[in-house]
Amino acid sequence: xxxxxxxxxxxxxxxxxRRFGDTLALDSVSxxxxxxxxxxxxGPSGSGKTTTVRMIAGLEAPTVGTVKLFGxxxxxxxxxxxGTPMVFQSYALFPxxxxxxxxxxxxxxxxxxxxxxxxxxxxxxGLVGLEGLGDRRAEQLSGGQQQRVxxxxxxxxxxxxxxxxxxxxxxxxxxxxxxxxxxxxxxxELACTFIHVTHDQSEAIAMADRILVLxxxxxxxxxxxxxxxxxxxxxxxxxxxxxxxLMDATSTGxxxxxxxxxxxxxxDFLAKESDGHPIVVGxxxxxxxxxxxxxxxxxxxxxxxxxxxxxxxxxxxxxxxxLVKASDGTEYRMEEPESLTHNECHSEGDRLRIGxxxxxxxxxxHAYLMQQPT
Amino acid sequence: xxxxxxxxxxxxxxxxxxxSNYTNILxxxxxxxxxxxxxxxLAIVLACSTIIGVLVAYFAARVVAIEWVxxxxxxxxxxxxxxxxxxxxxxxIPLFGRAGLLNTALTEANILDEPSDLFLYTSPSMVTAxxxxxxxxxxxxxxxxxxxxxxxxxxAAQNLGASPFKTFWSVELPLARPGIVVGWIFVSVxxxxxxxxxxxxxxxxxxxxxxxxxxxxxxxxxPQASAQAAVLVVITLAIAAGLLRFAQLERDL
Numbered sequence: 001x002x003x004x005x006x007x008x009x010x011x012x013x014x015x016x017x018r019r020f021g022d023t024l025a026l027d028s029v030s031x032x033x034x035x036x037x038x039x040x041x042x043g044p045s046g047s048g049k050t051t052t053v054r055m056i057a058g059l060e061a062p063t064v065g066t067v068k069l070f071g072x073x074x075x076x077x078x079x080x081x082x083g084t085p086m087v088f089q090s091y092a093l094f095p096x097x098x099x100x101x102x103x104x105x106x107x108x109x110x111x112x113x114x115x116x117x118x119x120x121x122x123x124x125x126g127l128v129g130l131e132g133l134g135d136r137r138a139e140q141l142s143g144g145q146q147q148r149v150x151x152x153x154x155x156x157x158x159x160x161x162x163x164x165x166x167x168x169x170x171x172x173x174x175x176x177x178x179x180x181x182x183x184x185x186x187x188x189e190l191a192c193t194f195i196h197v198t199h200d201q202s203e204a205i206a207m208a209d210r211i212l213v214l215x216x217x218x219x220x221x222x223x224x225x226x227x228x229x230x231x232x233x234x235x236x237x238x239x240x241x242x243x244x245x246l247m248d249a250t251s252t253g254x255x256x257x258x259x260x261x262x263x264x265x266x267x268d269f270l271a272k273e274s275d276g277h278p279i280v281v282g283x284x285x286x287x288x289x290x291x292x293x294x295x296x297x298x299x300x301x302x303x304x305x306x307x308x309x310x311x312x313x314x315x316x317x318x319x320x321x322x323l324v325k326a327s328d329g330t331e332y333r334m335e336e337p338e339s340l341t342h343n344e345c346h347s348e349g350d351r352l353r354i355g356x357x358x359x360x361x362x363x364x365x366h367a368y369l370m371q372q373p374t
Numbered sequence: 375x376x377x378x379x380x381x382x383x384x385x386x387x388x389x390x391x392x393x394s395n396y397t398n399i400l401x402x403x404x405x406x407x408x409x410x411x412x413x414x415x416l417a418i419v420l421a422c423s424t425i426i427g428v429l430v431a432y433f434a435a436r437v438v439a440i441e442w443v444x445x446x447x448x449x450x451x452x453x454x455x456x457x458x459x460x461x462x463x464x465x466x467i468p469l470f471g472r473a474g475l476l477n478t479a480l481t482e483a484n485i486l487d488e489p490s491d492l493f494l495y496t497s498p499s500m501v502t503a504x505x506x507x508x509x510x511x512x513x514x515x516x517x518x519x520x521x522x523x524x525x526x527x528x529x530a531a532q533n534l535g536a537s538p539f540k541t542f543w544s545v546e547l548p549l550a551r552p553g554i555v556v557g558w559i560f561v562s563v564x565x566x567x568x569x570x571x572x573x574x575x576x577x578x579x580x581x582x583x584x585x586x587x588x589x590x591x592x593x594x595x596x597p598q599a600s601a602q603a604a605v606l607v608v609i610t611l612a613i614a615a616g617l618l619r620f621a622q623l624e625r626d627l
Contacts, residue, residue: 057529057530057532057533058533059529059533060533078532079529079532079533080532080533080534080535080536080538080540080541081535083535084533085530085534086530086533087403088528088529088530090524090526092526092527092529092530093522094527094530094531094545095549096545096548096549105531105534105536105544106535108544109531109534109535109540109544110535153530153534154445154534157534157535163533204502
């Protein structure tokens with residue numbers, strides 16, 4: 001019973017490696033994408049995420065390992081027989097065709113008659129909010145509109161999997177958020193599997209049901225956004241996904257209530273273990289403090305605090321992120337709600353300016369220790 | 375140009391203005407025969423060199439995966455242009471003449487009983503020569519157009535279910551069209567002004583337009599020659615303009 005409830009894997013990678021000359025673009029990666037899932041693959045550039053998605057599409061072949069689509073090994077299946085349309089960052093709209101014929105391209109390749117594929121294309125343009133633009137050419141549309149056309153073209157043949165390679169990467173921030181919502185809506189509506197590649201962790205967290213984190217061709221973690229964000233398995237995931245502060249730390253022992261006493265370059269603190277990741281006393285570990293857990297404190301308010309200087313500030317709408325430079329020269333991110341800064345601005349209180357000395361601290365509950373097997 | 379309105383005499387010409395050179399040409403049957411023949415040759419050469427040119431360009435741009443091999447291929451394409459036109463043409467004689475390589479090979483292999491005259495001094499041999507002379511001008515622009523093409527377009531087509539052939543037919547060929555048409559313009563202009571190939575290879579039996587101009591000039595019929603040359607220029611411009619419109623080059627440039 002329990003087994004049959006697990007949705008079938010749409011895409012399955014088993015120990016897949018890909019070598020380009022001397023470099024290993026993908027290093028023995030295994031994962032499975034379930035039916036109907038919004039699956040994001042994230043990682044910095046060169047992490048192998050584009051190689052991964054191209055292997056699904058058949059545009060790259062694994063050097064070692066097997067790629068399965070709907071349970072079948074697709075090593076011998078050329079891209080045009082896989083039924084895995086892809087949306088590109090460059091949109092890749094055909095410049096010699098109008099918008100309608102772009103959307104109808106996949107149907108044309110399947111031999112759907114002209115009147116039928118045209119009316120189907122017009123329906124799809126309506127679905128993505130571009131009704132009436134079928135006669136235009138791609139270059140006459142804005143970036144966001146071109147993006148929608150590319151999406152309509154990809155879903156025209158009612159595929160079971162749609163691949164998105166940095167699909168929103170070329171849009172400006174406001175449009176990107178709008179498209180994130182729209183993509184998610186479409187994906188639910190079509191009950192189709194979306195596999196989405198991005199270097200933008202916030203985009204993945206906003207849209208994905210599950211996230212695969214890659215770095216240097218190796219799989220770092222697969223999990224729900226909550227898992228990856230709140231309980232990163234590796235130091236890399238912690239830094240890349242959570243925008244966390246990382247600090248080298250060594251446990252010197254435990255307290256009565258399950259906390260570790262740790263020694264760091266910035267002083268001795270108290271920290272807890274991450275669930276299911278016991279910490280070995282005396283071994284090097286990493287203390288992870290979320291940027292939004294770090295706050296200004298009065299000296300002595302908490303055992304976890306250090307002094308530093310404000311080295312920079314970045315306003316991003318509702319929050320302000322300060323860069324706090326500690327005495328040993330390392331920098332830490334402290335995120336405050338924008339309102340806090342705003343109010344203090346009125347009261348002419350201790351509004352932070354670059355160069356100000358601050359004492360920052362965090363609750364032991366909002367930080368934890370991690371030991372990465374090396 | 376002015377000469378074309380002068381009156382020709384048996385020993386030269388004098389400056390009495392006349393349009394008779396034009397009326398003679400435009401009403402003469404042989405002239406229109408030559409025009410028809412020239413355009414026919416042009417059409418055949420364009421058709422054949424387009425097929426060969428596009429295939430070669432596609433091979434160099436897509437099938438050859440190694441960058442330096444690709445560069446070398448394109449470079450080789452233009453090596454023949456290092457030697458002069460006349461030398462290039464004359465090399466056809468030892469290859470295709472009665473005692474040439476091709477005839478020798480074919481007779482020794484007992485495919486032919488005796489050397490054939492078909493390979494030299496005939497219309498087919500002239501057309502073949504013209505194709506090989508000018509096909510590089512189709513290959514070049516087509517190759518560059520194909521290389522310029524955003525590879526994501528090809529990936530997108532494939533992922534949408536287009537086989538490699540369908541990708542070529544529905545994406546690469548339409549997008550390479552401006553390159554092909556630029557090639558057509560080069561080839562048309564050169565064939566219309568080519569007066570030598572039909573003599574060296576074609577044997578002078580089926581003259582093209584430019585050749586008849588040359589012949590009249592040779593016998594010092596300057597006014598007639600000039601008038602024909604003027605008509606030739608008009609035809610050339612008309613063809614080039616027509617091709618330019620077809621290419622819709624302004625959209626790409």
